[in-house]
Amino acid sequence: MKKTRKSNSKKPTFEPDVIEKDLCNLFPKEWIRNAAKETGLIKRERKIEAFVMLWTLVFSFGVHLPRNLANMKRKYVKASKKEIAESSWYMRFTPELVEFLKVCVNHAIEQLAVEQNKVLSEKLAKFKDVFIQDSTIIRLHKSLAKKWPAARSKTVAAGVKVGMLVSAVANSPKSIGIYAETTNELKTLRIGPWIKDRILLIDLGFYKHQLFAKIKQNDGYFVSRLKGNADPLIIDVYNTCPGNSIDVKGKYLSEILPKLKRQVLDVEVEISVKKPNYNGKSKTRMDTESFRLVAVYNKDEEKYHVYLTNILKDDLSPEDVAKLYGARWDIELIFKELKSRYDLDVVNTKNPQIVEAYIWIAILTLFMSRRIYNIVRKHNPKEKMVRYTQLRWSTIFTENAGDQLTLILRYYGVERTFETVMNVYQSQALDPHVNRERFRDEFWS
Numbered sequence: 072m073k074k075t076r077k078s079n080s081k082k083p084t085f086e087p088d089v090i091e092k093d094l095c096n097l098f099p100k101e102w103i104r105n106a107a108k109e110t111g112l113i114k115r116e117r118k119i120e121a122f123v124m125l126w127t128l129v130f131s132f133g134v135h136l137p138r139n140l141a142n143m144k145r146k147y148v149k150a151s152k153k154e155i156a157e158s159s160w161y162m163r164f165t166p167e168l169v170e171f172l173k174v175c176v177n178h179a180i181e182q183l184a185v186e187q188n189k190v191l192s193e194k195l196a197k198f199k200d201v202f203i204q205d206s207t208i209i210r211l212h213k214s215l216a217k218k219w220p221a222a223r224s225k226t227v228a229a230g231v232k233v234g235m236l237v238s239a240v241a242n243s244p245k246s247i248g249i250y251a252e253t254t255n256e257l258k259t260l261r262i263g264p265w266i267k268d269r270i271l272l273i274d275l276g277f278y279k280h281q282l283f284a285k286i287k288q289n290d291g292y293f294v295s296r297l298k299g300n301a302d303p304l305i306i307d308v309y310n311t312c313p314g315n316s317i318d319v320k321g322k323y324l325s326e327i328l329p330k331l332k333r334q335v336l337d338v339e340v341e342i343s344v345k346k347p348n349y350n351g352k353s354k355t356r357m358d359t360e361s362f363r364l365v366a367v368y369n370k371d372e373e374k375y376h377v378y379l380t381n382i383l384k385d386d387l388s389p390e391d392v393a394k395l396y397g398a399r400w401d402i403e404l405i406f407k408e409l410k411s412r413y414d415l416d417v418v419n420t421k422n423p424q425i426v427e428a429y430i431w432i433a434i435l436t437l438f439m440s441r442r443i444y445n446i447v448r449k450h451n452p453k454e455k456m457v458r459y460t461q462l463r464w465s466t467i468f469t470e471n472a473g474d475q476l477t478l479i480l481r482y483y484g485v486e487r488t489f490e491t492v493m494n495v496y497q498s499q500a501l502d503p504h505v506n507r508e509r510f511r512d513e514f515w516s
Contacts, residue, residue, distance in 0.1 A: 092482070098122075098125065098179075103121045103122040103175075104122065106178070123485065126150070128435070129439050132432055134414075176431055176434055179243075183441075183442075190240075197268075198270050199240075201239040201271075202270065204236045204237075204402075205402045206234040206276075210229070213227045215423060216228060218251075218423055232254055233430060234260070236260070237402050242441060242445065244438075249430060263289065267290040268291070270293065272396055292382050295380070296379075297377040301379075305320055336389075337364075338364050363381060365377070365389035367393040408440075413465075443468065447459065
């Protein structure tokens, strides 16, 4: 008879209320109340309590549930155990609510920025962080076309662009903005001293030589794919492996790339940069900047991927530069999570305030999801951490969001009971139209 081997792996131990305690430290009850008063969302707390409203929006409306104000109101009544009038609830969806939600998002960004949820590898030890910038489009009702005009549309259409800068170390967004779809990508990204000692992974939509020069001037770093029509001049060679027997110095990339045979190209190139005009002069001034260019053969696509960067060759090899740029997929996963799990793009309203409120609620839900995700990872052995993939996590999070709402309200002292549920059934199931004639009333009731 075989003896079964006992597993030495111990189950992770959790403190009671560890998640609720953490979320309440992130958003203390008094802070929520003060933020609601300062933004004008709530002037006097009677039936509507700011902290119950915030957590109800995040853990009920922010996940897969019917997207309408009536459903949200029922969730609030159930959570707060307080009966409220229809008008009292609908009147909260105002510019003041949008401002309150934005303040909450900015507060979450500030709090998460001082925490390090992920550690950069040894190869990136000299850098403080890796940032990824991108945006996604949300389609809106055509009646909102004047406020948020759509791009490249033959008919009247509306759309907003949600721009996001994501931090690898914080494992969450660093900055978020809402723009009209027609807004140029470059206007959603402002380079300044914040980029110092940090790497920015740039999408082709943000490709501009002046942007690269500005990052360099601010002692920051970047990695970008080279634009298809760019043809920089090679001024120096970094790698001297046997595969680079071709004489490349002093030639343009278009002359060299077709001659490479699955070799790695690592060179310094010179590119033209438009200089800003001064003293009202309209004449365009041109200058040159030197950057590092690497070309790595991609076996799957059977072609070269060419990258432009200012990261030194001693810090990252050409292959490492290509792998690092592949981390841009993280922001694609964030947008996928926002849309497929938290319904970022489900905006069935013509009211611009409600549109913005929906977007900020989805983003807040993402923050809470990431917050709990980081807690769960920290309470597990290192070998298990990598198995908590983001999209699988978001599925489990949405399935259990209702339970989490119950737990966090209980932590605040708001307990759900059978009586609470019964009151919701009795009050919310009533048709608000008192005098409406109902089918078959004359025969039975």
